[in-house]
Amino acid sequence: MLIKLQGGRVYDPAQGWDGKITDIYVRDGRIVATPNANERIDQTYDLQGKVVMAGAIDMHSHIGGGKVNIARMLLPEDHSARLNEHVCHAGCGHLAPSALATGFRYAEMGYTAAFEPAIAPVNARQSHLEMLDTPIIDKGGYAMLGSDDYFLRMLAAKRDQKAINDYVAWILHATQAIGIKVVNPGGISAFKFNQRALDLDEQHDYYQTSPRQVLLALSRAVHELGIPHPLHVHGNNLGVPGNVETTLKTMGASEGYPLHLTHIQFHSYGNEGDRKFSSGAARIAEALNNSPHITADVGQILFNQTVTASGDTMRQFANADLASPNKSVLMDIECDSGCGVVPFKYRDKNFVNALQWSIGLEIFLLCDDPWRVFLTTDHPNGAPFTSYPHLIRLLMDKSFRNDMFSKLNLDAQSMSTLNSIDREYSLYEIAIMTRAGAAKLVGLHDRGHLKVGAAADITVYTEQADKEKMFAKPDYVFKDGTLVVRHGEVVNITWGKTHTVKPDFDQSIERELRDYFARYHTMQMGNFKVSADEIADDGRGGIIEQACIPNREDKA
Amino acid sequence: MSNQQEDLALTCPACGLLCDDIRIKQQDGHLDVEAQGCALAQSFFQQSVPSAHAKIQGKNVSLAQAVQAASDLLYNSKQSLFCGLGTDVSGMRALLTLVNQTGAYLDHMNSSAGLRNIQVLQQHGWQTTTLTEVKQRADVILIIGSHIVGQHPRFFQRILWQGDALFGERLPEREIIVLGPADLDISVATSPTGKAAQHIVCENAQLPEVLASLHALALGKTIHAEQIAHIPTQTLQQLVDVLRAAKYSVLTWLAKELDFPHAELCIQQITQTVRALNQHTRSSALPLGGSDGDYSVYQVNTWTTGFPIRNRFYQGNAEYDPFHFSAERLQDQSDVRVWISCFQPKPPPTSEGKTIIIGHPALQDCSCDVFIPVRIPGLQQSGTLFRVDSSVSLPIQAVMASELNSLQEVLRQIEEAYHAH
Ligand SMILES: [Zn+2]
Numbered sequence: 001m002l003i004k005l006q007g008g009r010v011y012d013p014a015q016g017w018d019g020k021i022t023d024i025y026v027r028d029g030r031i032v033a034t035p036n037a038n039e040r041i042d043q044t045y046d047l048q049g050k051v052v053m054a055g056a057i058d059m060h061s062h063i064g065g066g067k068v069n070i071a072r073m074l075l076p077e078d079h080s081a082r083l084n085e086h087v088c089h090a091g092c093g094h095l096a097p098s099a100l101a102t103g104f105r106y107a108e109m110g111y112t113a114a115f116e117p118a119i120a121p122v123n124a125r126q127s128h129l130e131m132l133d134t135p136i137i138d139k140g141g142y143a144m145l146g147s148d149d150y151f152l153r154m155l156a157a158k159r160d161q162k163a164i165n166d167y168v169a170w171i172l173h174a175t176q177a178i179g180i181k182v183v184n185p186g187g188i189s190a191f192k193f194n195q196r197a198l199d200l201d202e203q204h205d206y207y208q209t210s211p212r213q214v215l216l217a218l219s220r221a222v223h224e225l226g227i228p229h230p231l232h233v234h235g236n237n238l239g240v241p242g243n244v245e246t247t248l249k250t251m252g253a254s255e256g257y258p259l260h261l262t263h264i265q266f267h268s269y270g271n272e273g274d275r276k277f278s279s280g281a282a283r284i285a286e287a288l289n290n291s292p293h294i295t296a297d298v299g300q301i302l303f304n305q306t307v308t309a310s311g312d313t314m315r316q317f318a319n320a321d322l323a324s325p326n327k328s329v330l331m332d333i334e335c336d337s338g339c340g341v342v343p344f345k346y347r348d349k350n351f352v353n354a355l356q357w358s359i360g361l362e363i364f365l366l367c368d369d370p371w372r373v374f375l376t377t378d379h380p381n382g383a384p385f386t387s388y389p390h391l392i393r394l395l396m397d398k399s400f401r402n403d404m405f406s407k408l409n410l411d412a413q414s415m416s417t418l419n420s421i422d423r424e425y426s427l428y429e430i431a432i433m434t435r436a437g438a439a440k441l442v443g444l445h446d447r448g449h450l451k452v453g454a455a456a457d458i459t460v461y462t463e464q465a466d467k468e469k470m471f472a473k474p475d476y477v478f479k480d481g482t483l484v485v486r487h488g489e490v491v492n493i494t495w496g497k498t499h500t501v502k503p504d505f506d507q508s509i510e511r512e513l514r515d516y517f518a519r520y521h522t523m524q525m526g527n528f529k530v531s532a533d534e535i536a537d538d539g540r541g542g543i544i545e546q547a548c549i550p551n552r553e554d555k556a
Numbered sequence: 557m558s559n560q561q562e563d564l565a566l567t568c569p570a571c572g573l574l575c576d577d578i579r580i581k582q583q584d585g586h587l588d589v590e591a592q593g594c595a596l597a598q599s600f601f602q603q604s605v606p607s608a609h610a611k612i613q614g615k616n617v618s619l620a621q622a623v624q625a626a627s628d629l630l631y632n633s634k635q636s637l638f639c640g641l642g643t644d645v646s647g648m649r650a651l652l653t654l655v656n657q658t659g660a661y662l663d664h665m666n667s668s669a670g671l672r673n674i675q676v677l678q679q680h681g682w683q684t685t686t687l688t689e690v691k692q693r694a695d696v697i698l699i700i701g702s703h704i705v706g707q708h709p710r711f712f713q714r715i716l717w718q719g720d721a722l723f724g725e726r727l728p729e730r731e732i733i734v735l736g737p738a739d740l741d742i743s744v745a746t747s748p749t750g751k752a753a754q755h756i757v758c759e760n761a762q763l764p765e766v767l768a769s770l771h772a773l774a775l776g777k778t779i780h781a782e783q784i785a786h787i788p789t790q791t792l793q794q795l796v797d798v799l800r801a802a803k804y805s806v807l808t809w810l811a812k813e814l815d816f817p818h819a820e821l822c823i824q825q826i827t828q829t830v831r832a833l834n835q836h837t838r839s840s841a842l843p844l845g846g847s848d849g850d851y852s853v854y855q856v857n858t859w860t861t862g863f864p865i866r867n868r869f870y871q872g873n874a875e876y877d878p879f880h881f882s883a884e885r886l887q888d889q890s891d892v893r894v895w896i897s898c899f900q901p902k903p904p905p906t907s908e909g910k911t912i913i914i915g916h917p918a919l920q921d922c923s924c925d926v927f928i929p930v931r932i933p934g935l936q937q938s939g940t941l942f943r944v945d946s947s948v949s950l951p952i953q954a955v956m957a958s959e960l961n962s963l964q965e966v967l968r969q970i971e972e973a974y975h976a977h
Contacts, residue, residue, distance in 0.1 A: 066947050072859065073677065073864055129645060149692075194837055327678075327679065329682060330683040331685065332685045332840055333689070334689060335688050335692055520721075521688050522691055522715060523948060524565060527576050527950045
């Protein structure tokens with residue numbers, strides 16, 4: 001089947017196309033070169049005047065795994081709203097949508113992939129089970145390390161970097177992940193030993209290791225193994241006024257190895273002013289602009305009810321008193337990790353929340369390079385992912401943004417420079433942040449662009465002055481060449497695949513790991529590992545292995 | 557990655573601990589639990605499974621006929637009830653696909669106990685832990701209401717004592733305190749090194765009062781009464797002192813054993829005590845229990861519908877009501893009842909309406925309208941189960957051949973026949 005997408009205005013930053021009017025051909029799920037004149041075209045879509053981009057990629061969204069399911073279970077009130085707009089399998093929810101609703105809502109907005117950023121290795125099977133039940137989109141995840149006993153023990157024993165690399169690679173295989181995440185480096189573990197805070201150079205009471213050492217060892221491992229996605233870092237001191245200092249120091253902690261600082265908005269707080277809470281956005285943006293080895297996603301907050309779900313038990317415990325409604329779930333997990341789920345309501349008349357909103361937008365607008373800053377709400381922590389079209393409008397429409405700003409808590413307005421920033425994102429820049437840049441960052445070599453040979457994940461919009469409307473309801477969405485959404489509604493249900501990396505490593509480390517599980521744990525090593533068969537799910541799912549290019553030589 | 561030697565050990569689905577170190581010897585089609593097994597594991601793995609046939613009104617029929625009869629009953633039903641639900645992750649996924657088409661009430665055989673915990677979670681949240689954390693970190697374990705081993709025979713031996721310590725003291729040296737009835741034999745909690753558990757006698761009927769007082773003391777309040785339900789207040793104060801001095805205490809209970817009205821309020825007192833203790837030191841709750849795939853059913857249902865259990869599916873929507881949608885209340889209101897019990901030959905409660913039984917081959921002598929035997933998960937069918945601490949899930953294996961289909965395959969066939977109407 002040969003499909004022609006005719007005459008659209010194509011924004012494909014990977015090829016430098018900034019609204020180029022051209023045809024795109026699709027065959028067997030892939031983008032193909034212009035066929036010979038005598039080849040029969042089975043279907044033509046006339047896209048004159050339409051905006052064409054690759055399918056969007058959410059590089060950080062909590063879509064599957066233990067804490068997401070806890071969030072669902074904790075908030076039955078979130079699921080009681082009737083789902084009547086679709087003939088749809090039961091299951092809905094807004095803040096923590098069901099697996100099925102997650103796939104539908106993403107596809108309806110033109111997203112064709114989303115990545116679960118916090119797979120607790122011991123919980124990887126559950127993360128994948130939930131993602132396997134998430135239709136249409138591709139998925140994948142980052143395995144959390146850095147508070148697991150095995151790693152901290154290696155670090156404390158000063159094991160060599162090769163041993164750490166082998167363990168990191170083993171974890172990627174065992175959890176079927178595409179990247180490595182560290183959450184409050186060492187801090188989830190420190191909380192189990194009753195430490196209530198941990199700064200970058202503070203020692204873990206038991207292992208006598210610092211977060212800085214954790215960051216250096218893991219970022220170096222990721223780099224040397226050639227994992228395309230840099231170490232994904234949720235830093236220390238999330239949400240703490242003054243944490244901008246920690247974040248600036250964190251940028252230097254990897255000694256030049258690439259780091260991705262996630263939901264950086266939550267880590268960009270100063271402690272100036274009457275209320276000892278201020279914006280650190282300008283300093284963060286300047287540091288980002290000057291640090292080519294650093295990337296970040298914003299984790300924008302938007303005003304409404306949401307639920308925060310994080311691996312950061314230490315910080316979620318501290319935030320549990322702010323829960324709204326007043327209930328929260330905290331868990332210590334298997335000498336491996338932890339989680340905390342705290343419902344929260346952001347209000348525009350609340351000083352702190354209003355400033356958080358401004359700080360996120362300031363970071364977006366003050367960072368020069370859209371290839372290194374990514375559009376997220378840290379779903380559902382800052383807001384549910386369904387608010388992306390609204391966020392895009394805030395970035396693209398200065399007068400809309402200033403209108404919103406003028407409604408904020410007045411003290412917060414006086415502490416922000418937001419309405420003095422004139423920048424408006426272009427469609428090209430949005431395409432970088434949500435497509436080409438995101439694919440490059442995650443290491444999806446055949447996604448996020450429309451070059452010949454790429455997967456035919458394509459979204460078609462009608463350009464409108466109201467960018468929220470435009471991005472909320474694409475005309476067409478193709479997933480691997482199949483039309484899955486027409487006029488913002490799902491017309492075909494496909495199932496997507498799971499993206500992974502499989503770096504080489506010395507398999508003999510399993511001897512030590514097997515013994516470790518048998519002696520100290522309550523599960524055998526063999527059962528910890530998630531098999532390819534499990535992801536295949538009797539043929540409905542499947543693994544895509546993205547390439548790694550090892551860098552055993554010294555860093556640049 | 558190749559299968560290694562330890563992968564030959566099996567995972568036992570008989571209780572929520574999912575012990576995955578069970579060694580089995582296979583001889584002439586018969587399995588023997590060689591090592592690590594408890595009584596529950598033995599009766600699961602060593603059961604002799606009868607050869608069973610699909611039946612309509614007690615008469616042998618082909619699978620296709622039984623499937624057709626089941627789908628006819630469901631098609632003509634005004635309100636069906638799917639209950640029992642003794643299945644694993646795959647079975648539950650298939651079941652949800654079917655009930656989304658047919659509409660139905662849904663309830664699990666263990667949900668009365670399960671919902672005591674879930675209601676506490678949904679109303680107040682909680683702070684919990686998992687089995688390896690308990691093994692490696694808990695220096696004081698307070699067991700409330702029972703001694704656990706009836707439900708989890710290997711709880712002490714495998715979770716608390718077996719293996720080596722990651723942090724400090726040898727595992728059998730930790731403190732175990734049982735707050736429970738006088739007739740409990742707590743010698744089962746004496747460790748291999750001879751360390752005996754402390755027994756604070758408290759009948760279950762007194763737990764509400766005692767746990768409320770424990771919570772108050774943990775908050776630092778003073779209680780002026782000299783006794784709380786025949787327990788000297790001083791004993792409770794000493795208990796709180798021990799919990800406060802602990803580095804990481806664990807408070808555990810079996811919701812099934814707390815079988816009295818408003819037991820969820822008792823559980824809430826436990827979880828609030830944990831919360832109070834965490835203001836100064838570390839403490840976690842550990843709700844125990846589980847069998848017949850209950851935790852797996854709650855998990856799959858939650859990521860599929862947003863709700864744990866006790867649902868109504870109606871025109872593609874799922875509703876949740878932990879009170880009104882109980883199978884016990886609904887079984888006489890529904891005209892067709894589908895009873896599913898794959899792990900054990902547990903028969904359904906008697907009922908007037910039409911009954912379809914899909915499950916363990918040994919259920920074949922139960923009287924019902926349609927019977928379809930299926931493979932036993934963890935014995936004849938591989939799959940996945942969630943452990944009692946919910947964070948961990950494990951593969952279960954097929955080690956015995958079977959001529960039968962899996963539950964998910966039978967449900968798929970029923971769905972197909974239902975669509976053909
Ligand atoms: Zn996140």
